Amino acid sequence: MAQDPSLPDIPFHAIVEQSLAGIYVLQDECFAYANATWAALVGYTPQEMIGAHLDRFVPPDFLPEVLRRYHLRLDSNPPSLRFITRGLHRDGRTIYIEVHGTRMMFGGRPAVMGVGVDVTQQLRNEQELRTSQQRLRDLAAHTARTLEEQRQSFARDMHDVLGGMLTSIKMDASRVLKRSEGEETRALVQGILGLTQQTIDAVRSMSEALRPSALDHLDLSVAVRRDLQEFSRRHGIAHRVQAREISARLSPRRALAVYRIFSEALTNVARHSQAMLLEVALEPAGDELVLAMHDDGQGFDPATVAGPALGLLGMSERAHEIDGTLRIDAAPGQGTRLELRAPLL
Known part of the structure; x- marks a missing residue:
């Protein structure tokens, strides 16, 4: 392909030398080439790096891992590898460099050519x-x-x-x-x-x-049923519930967290949903407890929720505290569905 005559004739070597990314070539575990950017990452000049062994620029405890990855690429297993490595700066600091190294032929023999950038501050x-x-x-x-x-x-x-x-x-x-x-x-x-x-x-x-007595003396399912009856009486929203006794397989701490998430969800339905029906299921599924709630209300677009949505955030944090997962699916005109999964005993 003919070169565009409008483009300047810039030597490839000059492009490499002026690159903002560090570029290097490793051969026989030594640097066969390093541009100024790569050398500056560890506080040296290219002339000081070329011909020097890797052990000069890598923390001793990390050198075996660097050599292992180097030989994997030489053996094409895999031929290309991207990872974050640790470098030893001239002043003794450990720095972190994200490198992308690839097997190549250099001077007729296998070598590894790579590109790297300093990510020390980013990781910090x-x-x-x-x-x-x-x-x-x-x-x-x-x-x-x-x-x-x-x-x-x-x-x-x-x-x-x-x-x-x-x-x-x-x-x-x-x-x-x-x-x-x-x-x-x-x-x-x-x-x-x-x-x-x-x-x-x-x-x-x-x-x-403040604290339902059913949580201390009966079962979580009893508290859920009682609250739903009061919810329907007070707000005129019908409900269907399927709740199995579960507290025998649920620690008191987890039972309380599940109840608080359920209560906050009820509050959200009453305040925002304009629903006619709320369906609730509380039952075990294998080694997990599943709380599912679905209303037929107006729903909402999660991407347009104004303010910090502290109620949703509080429910998510409570789920996290008990090693559970909380998922809320909603769309305008399609109601809102909540699913909580938490480990049983």
């Missing part, structure tokens, strides 16, 4: 990001545990202490009613009795909302 940034994400997850888990402990304490105090005090007031009012003779006094005491009973019912309801 990625590690710092992973560390930060893990710290945030640890903080979220600690916050969730603390909140659960407070909920349990408040629920217990409301049920045992406040509930006990209200019950005593009701019993005393009943005694007063038996001894009252005037109609006005009796009517007043009856009003007190009715208000006291309403307060007892409200305290019981708030205590159950």
Whole structure:
């Protein structure tokens, strides 16, 4: 093919020397060629590198691995390989270089030609990001545990202490009613009795909302069924449920996390779905618990969710805490489907 006369006649050697990527040729475990960019990665000049053995530029503990990969490529097993290697800088620092090496013939003998870029800062940034994400997850888990402990304490105090005090007031009012003779006094005491009973019912309801007693004394499936009945009564959304007893094969910590995810999903359905029917299934599948929820509401486009969607984020983090996976599928006009999978005992 004839060369385009409009293109300048730039020697290939000059292109290689001016490349922003490091380029090298290895032969007999030594550098047969290195451009200025490659040499600068480890703090040397090309002249200092050419003819020098690999052991001068690789940390001693990593040299066997580098030589193994070098000989694999010489043996065409595979002939081309891309990986991140460790280099030894002239000042003693360890650097990380992403290289793509390929078997070739150089001077009539097998060699490895490669291209490399310094990814030390990139890997450091990625590690710092992973560390930060893990710290945030640890903080979220600690916050969730603390909140659960407070909920349990408040629920217990409301049920045992406040509930006990209200019950005593009701019993005393009943005694007063038996001894009252005037109609006005009796009517007043009856009003007190009715208000006291309403307060007892409200305290019981708030205590159950903080921590359902079924989680401690019955089964997760019972709590799910009770909440769905209250959900349908309060919001006018019909439900169908298939829930099998599961708590015997589920640790209390996992049962509580599953229940909190279920509760948050119910809240989302009530607030946003405009659904007529909610279908819920809670059952084991092999070594996993599966919670599936599907509503026939308006759905949504996950890509256009405004704000941080803290409810969805909270459910995802709870699933992560129990080594589970949470999947939410939604589309406008097609409702929303949630599936949680978590290990059983």
